[in-house]
Amino acid sequence: MNMSLFLKIIGIIFIIYLIIVFYVYSKQRSLLYVPNIDNYDDETLIIDVNEVFIENSDGNKLRSVFYESPKTTKNTLLMFHGNAGPIENRFYKLNKLSKYNQNILLISWRSYSDNEGSPTEQGLYDDAKSAIKWLQNKGYENEDIIVYGESLGTAVSIEMTQNKSFKGLILEAPFTSMVDAAKFHYPYLPVSWMLKDRYMSKDKIKNINTPLLIMHAKGDSIVPFWMGEKMYELAKEPKMNYFIDENEHLVTYDDELMKNMDNFYKLIGLNE
Template structure:
């Protein structure tokens, strides 16, 4: 009888082993810095945190207003420099790879990335005391951007292919796993966005297979104030920014009503 019980229990044991493996290795499934590796030789901006030097790029220094860009997973944020240079020459733009990404040391996790992002905001505010600060977050970066907007005054918030929470997106992709219990880095944007008091824009991809559009829609529905939404019905997760409307929509939103900054 016991061998038959062992055989019957084998699928459950394998499932539990899979759950344990996913829990231990989960950050390897969340963060993909490998394709972003580069040297620090061509960077021109540095933020010191926890004894580490985080290096990135600053465009158009000494402008009154500043924009901080938080990139998507596996995104080389410096690849956006030419588009920001052309579209927003009147903003100082900060492109800082996450720790563990680009030229930067360290290991990424939600607590650390959000703390780095808040420290970056504080440094940018110090450099632009009278200016507006805008935040742009794409995909994974939208989760970081919302957490900054929940804890600091942000004049304009742009979210590109954002989600309600990372745990909900993971549950869509892995319905056979209890990811809502297993996931440590949740990036709960639906909750965090409730503290944001500025205007916000959503750039939504209609054929997004990474962040299915319903997760963007749930984020919008959960927010206390509705955003402006620019829909790209034929775009996917990675090709959204290839549309000329992408940069024109962002620039138009950021330049509208340039009055006193939110405090």
Template sequence: MSRILMSLVALLLALYLILCAALFVFQRSLIYFPQSGAVDSAQSRMTLTMPDANIRVSVREHSGARALIYFGGNAEDVSRNLPAFAEAFPDYAIYLLHYRGFGGSGGSPSEEAIARDALALFDQVFARHPQVALIGRSLGSGVAVRLASQRPVTRLILVTPFNSLVELAVEHYPWVPVKWLLKEHFESGRYAAHIRVPTLLLAASDDEVVPRASTERLLHSFPDGVATLEVVKDSAHNSISERPQYLQSMKEMLNR
């Protein structure tokens, strides 16, 4: 091999290693895309006080036993769901968690920090409402599954869910050793095995982000008879919530 060719190979290898190092260091900025809160008023917000940050929660207060906690996607302003959810689920108190760095929440997002915030929110809500259902969308499906494996939820709804963030990363970036680099794993399938409450998985028919195979692997991770899968027709990863079946399927699950 000529000296020029060897030098070129060494240069390409160095550039590849630099790229991998950059992805490792800055990966969370490639996973989380903080959004501000659009639907915001003193009546529609509460603060969850954590030891290291104050976390914003958009709320629709309602007396009674039932409550709904929602965990959104990685680039979602969850407060935008408040009007539609308030109308669709009139008998539920509604709590929409703004991840760290999103919608006025302090701190920086990470899988473990969000998991701690979700547990704290559930415990606070559960003290007032003994029947708590969870909805998690996209990245939030990983948050919801983990929480449901640790707390006594009544129903679990997962929208465009995946089996593992590592699996998705391998599929989208096959040229990067993501299994070694990725800090955020969101291993939903591992937590699903411990869930016993009725669970609905809503998949988009034309999801360009989460392959159907990943959602089906998650489905089969649940114990037999616990989870069902519905496919929302003529929908993509981000447009699924625009279809009538989206809220209708949720209402049917929550009213079982």
């Protein structure tokens, strides 16, 4: 092969690579946020909830459910779900977590669960702030609220709770940053400068002054386990972890998990 032909082939490969990079850059939010993919089975609620619509600053009404404990309490679990699927996918968690002396608010993001709007990092932060404001308008303070983030929702949870005093923080399958996650899934792309939504949780976790529980499956193929370990390592005390030997992205809600959840709720002084 002569040098001219070799350079021509290299040039063609480089142009194809640039086209791929440009395409991924232009479509990255539709690749990152997948509200219409439903990977989990819905579970029928065994508790009574009210469907509520929480308005964000863009005027989108976010479909949510609110469970009021039969016991009069200010303790409230605020749940931020992960990527993909509607809020019905998380009803099994409400069924389990309703045993504690707490109310529960589960919100859905803009564009998820048939909501209007387009998801972005700042947009999801705004949705979360709107949920906290909704609770505050009902008379709840930050000190009454346990924040629960799942996967993508962990980054939002950390943003909301850093440098503030909440009752507790639960992170399920947390990632260090979206940059690190993108490098894991797309090692052939220059994601460090491509990403618009970066979710730099590893830089914020040190600002968490709230009792913390991190849960992560060691065989997680979506958010690798080392990220959960790293987040735990970077976090301040008091903190607990539940690292389980299974190959799921989200940890299985079985008796062993609930024992660890019991211990965390004892840590924050909230019994059944």
